[in-house]
Amino acid sequence: MSDSPKITPADLDYLAMNEVIFILPGFSLGRITLILGDFGPFVPSIATKAPLWFALYLKERKLCQIQVPSWLTCEWLETKRNEERSDPDGPLHPIHLHYMEISSILLNHASDDIPQAEEIRTLIKDIWDMRMSKLRRSISIMIKEQHVHAQVKNISYMELFCIRPHLCNSLFLIDHIQKAS
Amino acid sequence: MNSLSQLNNTSLSQSASFRDSTYVSHYSEAFNFYDIDDILASELRIPCSFNVTAYRLGYLHTNSKTEHIETGTNLELPLWLAKSLAGRKNIVKVSVPIRYTKEIRQELEADANSSDLNKLGPYYYESGIKLLSFDTPDVDAIAEVLIKTFCSRSRYIMDRSHNIYDRDQLQITNRLDESEKKLFMCGRQSVEKFQQWETQKCKKLSSSGFVRMKRKRQFDDI
Numbered sequence: 001m002s003d004s005p006k007i008t009p010a011d012l013d014y015l016a017m018n019e020v021i022f023i024l025p026g027f028s029l030g031r032i033t034l035i036l037g038d039f040g041p042f043v044p045s046i047a048t049k050a051p052l053w054f055a056l057y058l059k060e061r062k063l064c065q066i067q068v069p070s071w072l073t074c075e076w077l078e079t080k081r082n083e084e085r086s087d088p089d090g091p092l093h094p095i096h097l098h099y100m101e102i103s104s105i106l107l108n109h110a111s112d113d114i115p116q117a118e119e120i121r122t123l124i125k126d127i128w129d130m131r132m133s134k135l136r137r138s139i140s141i142m143i144k145e146q147h148v149h150a151q152v153k154n155i156s157y158m159e160l161f162c163i164r165p166h167l168c169n170s171l172f173l174i175d176h177i178q179k180a181s
Numbered sequence: 182m183n184s185l186s187q188l189n190n191t192s193l194s195q196s197a198s199f200r201d202s203t204y205v206s207h208y209s210e211a212f213n214f215y216d217i218d219d220i221l222a223s224e225l226r227i228p229c230s231f232n233v234t235a236y237r238l239g240y241l242h243t244n245s246k247t248e249h250i251e252t253g254t255n256l257e258l259p260l261w262l263a264k265s266l267a268g269r270k271n272i273v274k275v276s277v278p279i280r281y282t283k284e285i286r287q288e289l290e291a292d293a294n295s296s297d298l299n300k301l302g303p304y305y306y307e308s309g310i311k312l313l314s315f316d317t318p319d320v321d322a323i324a325e326v327l328i329k330t331f332c333s334r335s336r337y338i339m340d341r342s343h344n345i346y347d348r349d350q351l352q353i354t355n356r357l358d359e360s361e362k363k364l365f366m367c368g369r370q371s372v373e374k375f376q377q378w379e380t381q382k383c384k385k386l387s388s389s390g391f392v393r394m395k396r397k398r399q400f401d402d403i
Contacts, residue, residue, distance in 0.1 A: 009378030085399035162375055165367040166339050173360055180313045181324030
């Protein structure tokens with residue numbers, strides 16, 4: 001059985017840094033070419049796309065304002081929470097696959113650009129708890145009733161990280177017993 | 182001798198590569214050679230009766246003073262020995278150990294969560310799996326019970342490993358079989374890492390314990 005998961009939450013943070021968000025630059029600059037693609041030109045106070053790591057770099061130097069992604073607003077998260085709450089036995093609802101990482105990064109580094117930051121923090125935590133309990137319930141049903149396959153949609157990377165060791169190793173053990181008999 | 186050492190080398194390197202790959206379990210037969218759990222699991226004692234007379238092996242039977250083991254003698258042999266004696270020339274007849282008999286199986290079927298698998302045998306699943314290779318009529322029933330027991334205990338292990346925050350783990354793990362303990366620790370590690378990430382602890386750089394120890398030793402030398 002594997003000793004520890006290879007991918008850590010810090011790695012997931014790193015992967016999430018490549019997500020593209022909108023910034024309001026406080027400077028002007030021509031097009032820049034990155035591995036992700038071309039970005040810019042940057043004109044002061046005109047919303048422009050940029051990768052998250054670049055946005056954070058600028059933010060640290062107070063060169064830009066970060067525009068909160070549409071899925072990180074209070075209204076949107078509230079509808080999400082209500083959706084998840086309304087059917088506790090149903091499937092997971094679509095959500096940004098890096099929602100935990102991006103929200104944590106933005107709340108920690110750019111909280112002054114986010115209106116109602118505290119409410120958002122609570123909502124994210126609520127959504128996380130509900131989704132995890134859903135996942136745990138469906139996994140235990142799957143293992144108990146010995147289904148051979150299950151379809152899971154909309155599972156985010158952080159959720160996957162938390163449940164993968166248990167799920168994979170349980171299935172390995174069951175498979176091992178079945179192969180021996 | 183040379184070929185043997187070569188063989189050992191290849192299996193060592195194989196087991197090293199197996200450790201690197203994250204989600205490959207140790208449940209593949211090929212890598213079990215150096216696995217201490219596997220060795221301990223095959224120590225399970227199995228009641229056997231001899232089909233033939235075993236000459237000059239009387240010392241194995243502690244209660245008798247005879248030089249030979251007579252035909253029909255009942256003796257408990259470790260699993261690894263019984264396997265080769267029963268398999269090849271049908272020297273012994275194997276019967277199911279007490280821990281896997283019908284009474285215990287019924288107990289497990291009735292309520293798997295309340296039974297103490299560590300008490301039944303610290304390697305209940307592993308030894309049970311090894312038992313399946315014997316030619317006894319109970320084999321199918323044992324396999325079914327092993328799977329059912331694990332399936333119903335899985336939820337308990339997952340819930341505990343996800344929800345125990347810095348509490349005493351011993352209370353939970355001392356009722357688990359060794360395979361379940363490993364499963365528990367696996368889940369535990371991922372949750373611990375997640376908690377560290379949540380509290381931003383993983384982003385702080387700290388010197389490794391090895392370096393600190395090394396510095397101390399250098400001062401001692403002076």
